[in-house]
Each structure stands twice: as structure tokens, then as C-alpha cells.
Amino acid sequence: MEVVQSFLAGEGGAKLLxxxxAVPEEKIRTWVSHYRLHGIDGxxxxRSTYSAQFKLQVLTHQDREQLFSRQVAAIYGIRNPNQVVIWRRNIDQGRLQALKSEKEERPKMKPKRRCAAPANIVATDAAQALREENDRLRAEVAYLKKCRP
Structure with missing residues (x-):
């Protein structure tokens, strides 16, 4: 914050500061850009992960507006402008899959089976149990009907 305030107060340019x-000049420019666009929150x-759709949106905006990576990173709140450079390099080299985050690429785990019995045996046993219960309930209803006065 002190560096940004010094820059904005005109105490020197990025090179002098x-x-x-003893701070990289590019860092100062990045901090100032983030501060100007997002205030102290910038x-x-x-820490964020970005979807492939978001990355493509950032790169499209950069192309459309002819912005530097630092500028487009500041607009979208990306803390590390080099990340935009990496996305650009990947897409230029035809590695569109590289834009997907690790979470998007991670395969889904298969649910574990609860019992070791084959499904058709379990279904047959369940069906048999339902038939027996149905027969018992029919008999009970028939008995209650006969008992009515």
C-alpha cells in the first residue's frame, strides 16, 4: 500500500520507486493497476481457480481491446499477470485443453457398491419379499372383512 501511495502521490515513477x-518495476505497475481498478481489495x-470459459473470455477481451497482459489481469482481478501470458501461450500453441483447470479434468470417482451380491439376485430376493408381504396383507384384509358384523 505504501508503494502504491508513493506512486500515486508523485514521489517517483515505477523505475525510481x-x-x-528494491521492488521489481513490473510489480509496482501491477499493484497500481489493481489498486486503481479495485481499491484496497485489489x-x-x-487464490482462485479459473474455468476454461473464463480464461477464453479474458483472452478474447485482451485481443478485442488490444490490452497488455497486466492491463487485462487488472480488469479481471487476476493477481498474477503472467498467468494470462501462460494462457495465451497455451492457446497459441494449440493446447486448448491446457486451459482447463485441474478440477475440470479430474475424473469422477465411481460410487462403491454396498453389497457383494449380484444385482439380479438382490432384485429377485426383494421381489420375493414383496410378494410374500402382499399375500400376507391380502389375507389380513380378507380376515377383517369376514369379522365385520
Whole structure:
């Protein structure tokens, strides 16, 4: 925050502040961009995973508006502008699959079976149990009908 405030107060440009504070010049430019667009929240740490659709949206916006990676990263709240460069490189090299996040690529786990018995045996046993219960209930209803006055 101090670096951003110094820059905005005109105490020096990114190069001068970078030398004075031993901070990379690109970092200062990134921090200032994030602060200008998102305020103090733009400087807070953020961990995110991005969907392939989001990545394509960012790259399309960058192409349409002819923006630098740092600029488009600031607009979309991406803390590391190099991430946009990596996405661009992947898509330029025809690796569209590389845009998918690890979570999207992860295969779904198959549910475990609860019993070791084959399904047709279980179904047959259940059907037999239902038939027996049905017969018992019919007999009970018939008996109650006969008992009525």
C-alpha cells in the first residue's frame, strides 16, 4: 500500500520507486493497476481457480481491446499477470485443453457398491419379499372383512 501511495502521490515513477525500494518495476505497475481498478481489495491476497470459459473470455477481451497482459489481469482481478501470458501461450500453441483447470479434468470417482451380491439376485430376493408381504396383507384384509358384523 505504501508503494502504491508513493506512486500515486508523485514521489517517483515505477523505475525510481523500484530502485529505491528494491521492488521489481513490473510489480509496482501491477499493484497500481489493481489498486486503481479495485481499491484496497485489489491488493489483498487472492487464490482462485479459473474455468476454461473464463480464461477464453479474458483472452478474447485482451485481443478485442488490444490490452497488455497486466492491463487485462487488472480488469479481471487476476493477481498474477503472467498467468494470462501462460494462457495465451497455451492457446497459441494449440493446447486448448491446457486451459482447463485441474478440477475440470479430474475424473469422477465411481460410487462403491454396498453389497457383494449380484444385482439380479438382490432384485429377485426383494421381489420375493414383496410378494410374500402382499399375500400376507391380502389375507389380513380378507380376515377383517369376514369379522365385520
Amino acid at each position: 523500484a530502485r529505491r525500494l 491488493l489483498r491476497p487472492k
